[in-house]
Amino acid sequence: MDDELGHRITDAAWRMLAEKPLAALTIIEIAESAGTSRPAIYRRWHSVEEIVIDAFLHHVEGAVQTDDALAPPDALRNYIVSLGRFLGGRVGRVIAEILGRAQSDPGLMERFHAGFLRRRRDSGRSLIARGQQEGHFRADLDSELIIDLYAGPIYFRAFARHAPLDETFTRSLADQVLLAIGTRTGSAEGAG
Numbered sequence: 001m002d003d004e005l006g007h008r009i010t011d012a013a014w015r016m017l018a019e020k021p022l023a024a025l026t027i028i029e030i031a032e033s034a035g036t037s038r039p040a041i042y043r044r045w046h047s048v049e050e051i052v053i054d055a056f057l058h059h060v061e062g063a064v065q066t067d068d069a070l071a072p073p074d075a076l077r078n079y080i081v082s083l084g085r086f087l088g089g090r091v092g093r094v095i096a097e098i099l100g101r102a103q104s105d106p107g108l109m110e111r112f113h114a115g116f117l118r119r120r121r122d123s124g125r126s127l128i129a130r131g132q133q134e135g136h137f138r139a140d141l142d143s144e145l146i147i148d149l150y151a152g153p154i155y156f157r158a159f160a161r162h163a164p165l166d167e168t169f170t171r172s173l174a175d176q177v178l179l180a181i182g183t184r185t186g187s188a189e190g191a192g
Contacts (some may be wrong), residue, residue, distance in 0.1 A: 004017030008034040008053035009041060013048075018090060022052055043076045049101050056094055057115040063091075066123050073182065077174040079127065080150050083120075084170030092158035092165070099159075113190055121147055127183075150177045169184040 013134035025048045031038050032132075064086045067075045070101045087095065102109035122143055124147045133136035137146070153173055157165040 005034070005036060005040065006056075007055075008042060009036065009044075009051060010058050011087055013051045014055040014059050017055070017094055022048070022094070022101065025052070027051075032052070049105065050111075051097070052094070053098055053108060053111050053115070056091075056098060058156065059110075060091060060116065061085075064120060066127045068127075069131075072127060072134060072136045073178050075127055076131065076150075077171075077178065078152070079124070080177065081167060081170045082173040083151070084154050084167070084173075085167055085185075087154055087158040088165040096159040124151075131181075135183055141181055146181055149176070149180065 002172075008032060013025065013030050016029065016033060027038050027041055027048060030048070030051060034041075041051070045054070064079065064082050066079050070078065098108070098112055102112055115144075117174050125143045128137060128143040128146050132139045132141075150173060154165065154170065157163055157169065163169070173187075
């Protein structure tokens, strides 16, 4: 399958996800929307979920990056707020659906981790390490714990939808995280 046809298929699936949930998508509908056939799709993908994960990864590539030009507390604050914005809408719904399906599909879960989650966690680890080296963040804290401290509440609100995932929440979360991980001098710089 050529790249152009592959992009047409993943773009069609992504467009359709704006109108219906993953559970309602079919290979036939995606093929018709992409102007191709089911056999052409099956040459590359074995399920709707595989198409959707590729569509998702293509459309979110480069989203939610850390800004290395900013001081670590400011960069982390901006990152937390942008992650909340990113997961607060359609993307959060799609991730929740993908992860729901991936619970019984280890291959799908691995593709999600490799293509999306690991990159964000690697970026977070680099930012935290820089903040620790520069004395902004406590050196005694594990970076994985810090990432879970800010990402956990955002993902939970995105998936459970028990409370709004809005900028008020993410700014407050960022302030609390910076307070918890900051050194005495570093936390004062980043607060506010």
